[in-house]
Amino acid sequence: MKKDPKLSIAEEIMLEFAGLTGLSPARDDPRRYLWTDAFAVCNFLELYRRTGTEKYRNLAVELVNQVHNILGRHRKDDPRSGWISGLDELEGKAHPTKGGLRIGKKLNERGPGDRFDDRLEWDRDGQYYHYLTKWMHALARVSAVTGDSTYSGWAIELARTAHARFTYVPFPGGQKRMYWKMRIDLSSPLVPSMGHHDPLDGFITYSEVQASSRQSSKGALELAGEIADMARICKGKDWTTDDALGIGGLLSDAYRVAQMMSAGTFGERDLLKSLLDASRVGLDTYARTNSLRGPADYRLAFRELGLSIGLHALERLQGLIEANQDILDKKRLLLTQIAGMREYLKLIDIIEKFWLEPANREAASWTEHRDINMVMLATSLIPDGFLTLF
Structure with a gap:
């Protein structure tokens, strides 16, 4: 069976990340950053699920241990x-x-x-x-x-x-x-x-x-x-944002809420509609900025990749709602909301292809945030480790 090229790239990225940050091989002074490492843990778990390779499960567990032993303690330059x-x-x-x-x-x-x-x-x-x-x-x-x-x-x-x-x-x-x-x-x-x-x-x-x-x-x-x-x-808050990372977060949240609703562990049934409403406004506004047409030096990869991850969540959300009887009371409305955003799914390919281009990863905007950019690119390529709850 031919291996999924996105999976292969994600493996390469995450193994490089492990080496660069002192996870594997382990260094005395590993470089740990909480946001990046949270996504990295999910990526290693997904690599384990997809490949069955025990090494990836072990890397996820070892990363948790490193984060706790470093970020759960005071800094070395602190008295x-x-x-x-x-x-x-x-x-x-x-x-x-x-x-x-x-x-x-x-x-x-x-x-x-x-x-x-x-x-x-x-x-x-x-x-x-x-x-x-x-x-x-x-x-x-x-x-x-x-x-x-x-x-x-x-x-x-x-x-x-x-x-x-x-x-x-x-x-x-x-x-x-x-x-x-x-x-x-x-x-x-x-x-x-x-x-x-x-x-x-x-x-x-x-x-x-x-x-x-x-x-x-x-x-x-x-x-x-x-x-x-x-x-x-x-209560009463407006979640609308035109920030790419924020919009992606809303879409990922919508998918988390829907998964919990289908499992019977989330009772706030009106939130899903509110999240999709806010996401639609944000996407419409963001699309008008044309920011994805700029050169790499003027773009922040991790923010764009956050949007791409959220759009992957939108794809999965549609299937979940179509298959789920527990959301039937608003099923037609929710599917209509999703249909109104499907035109933006093309941004996934645009964002991923741009940041997979080696020349764009030489820009200062990439290298200055290399760890977080690498990990979130890998998350966008294999998003289920981060997006799936159960």
């Missing part, structure tokens, strides 16, 4: 040491996500007396909520593939910690809000504004990891209170 949770060595290893996980930026977090610099803040460490939700998702996927409930347990612990520290009530009797970025030890916010899609990320991801925990362990921990909190924060 503090040990687990950022404050747990002792033994307890920290048993509960590596209990203090959250660092982003993995090159620069240390802003000091208490340092002046805020909007541009410099992007290069400083700390904790991002939307990175933590990506890692919760990755842990749930490891649990689903390996059958080991330890990983879903860590996802639940991370969800509880993130929710407790990132959400707050601005004044007595007020509506809960969220911080966008917090200090490494989660003691205070570094950027107090709320990310546009952070509440949505939390609501959907908490629901996913709770379902994963219930499937993998009879004594599953519950996130009912956290899920209810997030539902309240999400």
Whole structure:
């Protein structure tokens, strides 16, 4: 049987990524970054599923261990040491996500007396909520593939910690809000504004990891209170965005919601329509920018590939809705919404072909973000490891 060329390319990319970042062969100072590594874990799991090669399963598990041992601990250039949770060595290893996980930026977090610099803040460490939700998702996927409930347990612990520290009530009797970025030890916010899609990320991801925990362990921990909190924060929000990565995230979220609805683990039935409505507006707006016609130097691959991944989700969503009796009450409306976006599926091929071209991967816009670009290109080529929940 002829091997899928996209699968072969994804294998090459992920093995190169493993070598470049010190995953395999292992280095004393591996380069770990939470967002990138969350997608990478899902890619290795998909390579394992598609090829049956045990090496890829082992790489996924080893990557989880490296992330926890590096991003779950204080930085080498920090006077503090040990687990950022404050747990002792033994307890920290048993509960590596209990203090959250660092982003993995090159620069240390802003000091208490340092002046805020909007541009410099992007290069400083700390904790991002939307990175933590990506890692919760990755842990749930490891649990689903390996059958080991330890990983879903860590996802639940991370969800509880993130929710407790990132959400707050601005004044007595007020509506809960969220911080966008917090200090490494989660003691205070570094950027107090709320990310546009952070509440949505939390609501959907908490629901996913709770379902994963219930499937993998009879004594599953519950996130009912956290899920209810997030539902309240999400109420009435407009999710529309013209950002490629954001649109892709909405489409991926729509597919996650539909999968949970079909499994009977998600009760907010109106959210799927809202996500598709927002995605359609965003796609129409993004298409008018003609940004995919520019040269590589003026484009950000990981943002475009995020859109491509989301469009792969849209393809799968249509089949799921057509086959699923549990979504019959809105089936015709949902399929009409999807039909209105099918013209944009051609962007998948446009984006993937552009970034598979070697000359375009020599541009500074690629090389400056090489790790994340590589991993998200691989995800777009073999998206099911990231997109499929069950």
